[in-house]
Amino acid sequence: MELPEPGPGEARVRVLAASLALPDLMMVHGDYPFVPEPPVAPGQEVVGIVDAAGDEFPLPVGTRIVGNARADIAIGGFAEYTLVPGWSAMPVIDGLTDEQAAGFPGSFHVAHIGLEHRAHLQKGETLLVLGGAGRTGSAAIQIGKAMGATVIATARSDAKARFSREQGADYIVDLGATNAIDEIERITGGRGVDVVYDTVGGAAATEAAKTLARGARFLIVGFASGEPAHVDVHELLMRDYSVIGVLSTFRDDEEKNATVDALAAMLAEKRITPPVTAVYAFEQVPEALAERAAGATGQTVITLQ
Structure with missing residues (x-):
């Protein structure tokens, strides 16, 4: 050709x-x-x-x-x-x-845009990553830890749980398990999670929404399940949380440069490893x-x- x-x-x-x-x-x-x-x-x-x-x-x-x-x-x-x-x-x-x-851009750049520029994740907050073993989810685990968060990742097999722990996840839960919501409540001391990083959508997103703290930020990144997350706007209002889409094509040059600088520093300090x-x-x-x-x-x- x-x-x-x-x-x-x-x-x-x-x-x-x-x-x-x-x-x-x-x-x-x-x-x-x-x-x-x-x-x-x-x-x-x-x-x-x-x-x-x-x-x-x-x-x-x-x-x-x-x-x-x-x-x-x-x-x-x-x-x-x-x-x-x-x-x-x-x-x-x-x-x-x-x-x-x-x-790297579709995983670590997207994760940094979501966690830093959209959700403004703070040190000491709790981050729930849906699909922690995926390439974008694993990046979110690493960046969440680099930003000082406690990270809970979801996984439905022992192999994916091990991989998520290798990326730095503090806790692993299976949202399909009957006690998953209780387990997240126990981990967060009853407060709930501050940020959800959703790469899965579908039923997992519905379950994750039950774990949100007041003022939480729910980041929609993808829908590996084949079904996007469905937002209950009445519950969004009554429980006082935000839903935010994350797509790297919508960032401006200032955000782009800030993300490049931040990720370069994290790489140099070995806080992230793709x-x-x-x-x-x-x-x-x-x-x-x-x-x-x-x-x-x-x-x-x-x-x-």
Whole structure:
């Protein structure tokens, strides 16, 4: 195929590695809102080298960057070259390998935006992470601990519970268990949780809403269950909590720079360590998608070089 040509504000990027995550699986299933119809070329997040830059692209040719591929127009990141819009492009933070960098914006950047800029998580507060073994949930555990919170993570298997503890979770609960709400009440001394980081939606989100303290913040990040969280607005009013959507595309440059600086400091101080749990070559993409569909933990990466 001919190489894609960058338009204004875009760059052609030689891909080194690409994240494989839930949005990519949703694309190939036809369920991703940002890719409403075929053709589909998954690979939403990449790390690579700027090969050619269009007018007003913010970084020079030769820069090693992370960014979003144009999967929305079927030029995804599971390819040797892709297009990356300037609004998403950032130089790779020092110390990150290609494999760690590939999914860093969609996990650690999103978690920091949610916990710091949206929920204003405070030291000593209690954070409940729904789906702690997922790549975004595990990032939220690490950042929550780095910010001084007590972290409760949900998990429905021993393997996912172990992985969540390895990320730093103080407590593990199974929201499908009959005593889960009582257990969270015990952990919080009857007060409830201050922030929920919801990557799951569905029944888990409904149960999590029962655990909220007054003035709590409920962050909607994703819906790995296949069903978004459903908000009872009457209960929201009467129990005095907030529901906030978290999507990195809606941050401004000030937030973006603040997050980059904060995450760079956390990495340098070894308070966070991006976990890469599976690495596949390009020809193994179907196998990698099947593993993700089966409920893989952490970060899956496709290498292109």
